[in-house]
Amino acid sequence: xxxxxxxxxxxxxxxxxxxxxxxALAQPSRPAGRAAAATGHTDRRLRPNPNAEHKPQDYSxxxxxxxxxxxxxxxxxxxxSLLDADRDVKLxxxxxxLARYWPQGERNKVQRHKEYRQRILxxxxxxxxxxxxxxxxxxxxxxxxxxxxxxxEESFRSIMKEPIPGVYSFAMLQPTFCEMLLxxxxxxxxxxxxxxxxxxxxxxMNKYGAVLDDFGLEAMLNQFxxxxxxxxxxxxxxxxxxxxxxxxxxxxxEYGKDRDVELGFHxxxxxxxxxVCLGKQFSGGELYFRGIRCENHVNSETQHEEMYDxxxxxxxxxxxxxxxxxxxxxxxxxxxxxxLLWCRSSVxxxxxxxxxxxxxxxxxxxxxxxxxxSQCVKATKMxxxxxxxxxxI
Ligand SMILES: O=C(O)CCC(=O)C(=O)O
Ligand SMILES: [Fe+2]
Numbered sequence: 001x002x003x004x005x006x007x008x009x010x011x012x013x014x015x016x017x018x019x020x021x022x023x024a025l026a027q028p029s030r031p032a033g034r035a036a037a038a039t040g041h042t043d044r045r046l047r048p049n050p051n052a053e054h055k056p057q058d059y060s061x062x063x064x065x066x067x068x069x070x071x072x073x074x075x076x077x078x079x080x081s082l083l084d085a086d087r088d089v090k091l092x093x094x095x096x097x098l099a100r101y102w103p104q105g106e107r108n109k110v111q112r113h114k115e116y117r118q119r120i121l122x123x124x125x126x127x128x129x130x131x132x133x134x135x136x137x138x139x140x141x142x143x144x145x146x147x148x149x150x151x152x153e154e155s156f157r158s159i160m161k162e163p164i165p166g167v168y169s170f171a172m173l174q175p176t177f178c179e180m181l182l183x184x185x186x187x188x189x190x191x192x193x194x195x196x197x198x199x200x201x202x203x204x205m206n207k208y209g210a211v212l213d214d215f216g217l218e219a220m221l222n223q224f225x226x227x228x229x230x231x232x233x234x235x236x237x238x239x240x241x242x243x244x245x246x247x248x249x250x251x252x253x254e255y256g257k258d259r260d261v262e263l264g265f266h267x268x269x270x271x272x273x274x275x276v277c278l279g280k281q282f283s284g285g286e287l288y289f290r291g292i293r294c295e296n297h298v299n300s301e302t303q304h305e306e307m308y309d310x311x312x313x314x315x316x317x318x319x320x321x322x323x324x325x326x327x328x329x330x331x332x333x334x335x336x337x338x339x340l341l342w343c344r345s346s347v348x349x350x351x352x353x354x355x356x357x358x359x360x361x362x363x364x365x366x367x368x369x370x371x372x373x374s375q376c377v378k379a380t381k382m383x384x385x386x387x388x389x390x391x392x393i
Pocket of ligand 2: 016266267268326
């Protein structure tokens with residue numbers, strides 16, 4: 001039975017994408033052939049295992065998107081016939097391969113984003129300098145810090161509620177930190193407006209809000225993730241790379257009059273999402289959750305027990321799977337500003353490409369498995385009853 005609420009019935013589930021950090025690699029569109037043809041080498045496949053005896057050449061003078069170490073490492077995977085070729089031939093071959101993994105259009109986008117950030121960092125003058133370095137006792141509530149210090153499932157659970165599996169809510173941030181961050185965002189937006197700068201929005205689904213990483217908070221928020229989210233996600237989300245978080249996309253979203261009103265049904269481009277309400281005063285804006293799904297089942301029905309609505313409270317955090325389907329209801333009055341930290345694991349994303357069996361964390365995959373098992377038990381019972389002449393034992 002489909003139990004989707006009114007807000008999410010209209011559309012298919014979207015994948016909210018951040019402008020991110022440009023680290024995601026596109027799949028190569030065709031095998032590495034052109035470079036080999038151009039260089040006259042017919043053996044054009046990279047070797048899956050590196051040639052450990054081969055000593056790569058020095059590429060330290062090579063400038064571009066990739067560090068010289070990438071070329072040295074890749075050289076060990078070159079086809080044997082190319083290993084002793086001229087350095088320029090090898091370099092061209094490798095550049096050609098890398099270009100197919102990271103297409104020109106994508107590279108231009110990343111380059112533009114890099115320049116955008118550099119311009120802001122150069123020109124923007126922060127309002128609260130103290131936000132740009134990690135000060136745990138000024139940022140976090142004592143009970144939260146104590147739980148992280150004790151670093152155990154028990155200590156985390158002692159400060160958290162888990163209203164439905166995989167969603168954790170807890171008091172996290174100091175009110176003064178929330179206020180200062182709100183003021184910093186406001187100051188940044190005023191500056192953007194005064195400079196007639198075209199601001200990049202947090203993701204494909206928001207028209208308002210700002211990316212915190214773009215105006216100097218990236219290093220602090222990386223520590224935020226590594227020291228205060230990763231210990232928790234290691235315990236609660238090991239199956240989706242919670243133990244190997246290594247990058248993030250951090251932003252604020254803004255809802256209310258003259259801002260975004262609601263947020264459609266979606267999954268995040270993250271493994272683990274932290275969502276903290278910073279304020280100010282508002283009504284509405286509840287988050288609705290509708291079950292965790294893999295790519296194959298993202299539009300499947302919601303089960304009754306998967307439905308959960310969460311009401312935001314300033315300072316309170318919600319932690320959830322990136323693939324936990326959710327949306328935000330209309331903020332009906334006032335202004336709601338939330339801090340979002342989309343935490344990602346490159347290891348998990350790489351491993352997923354090779355995974356053959358169903359993901360244990362997808363609600364629909366689990367349901368399918370349970371159903372198959374129950375069919376199997378039924379069929380075995382029937383066969384047994386037939387074999388024993390229908391006598392019940
Ligand atoms: O508005 C909210 O609290 C939800 C925001 C969200 O889900 C997102 O930005 O990915
Ligand atoms: Fe989201």
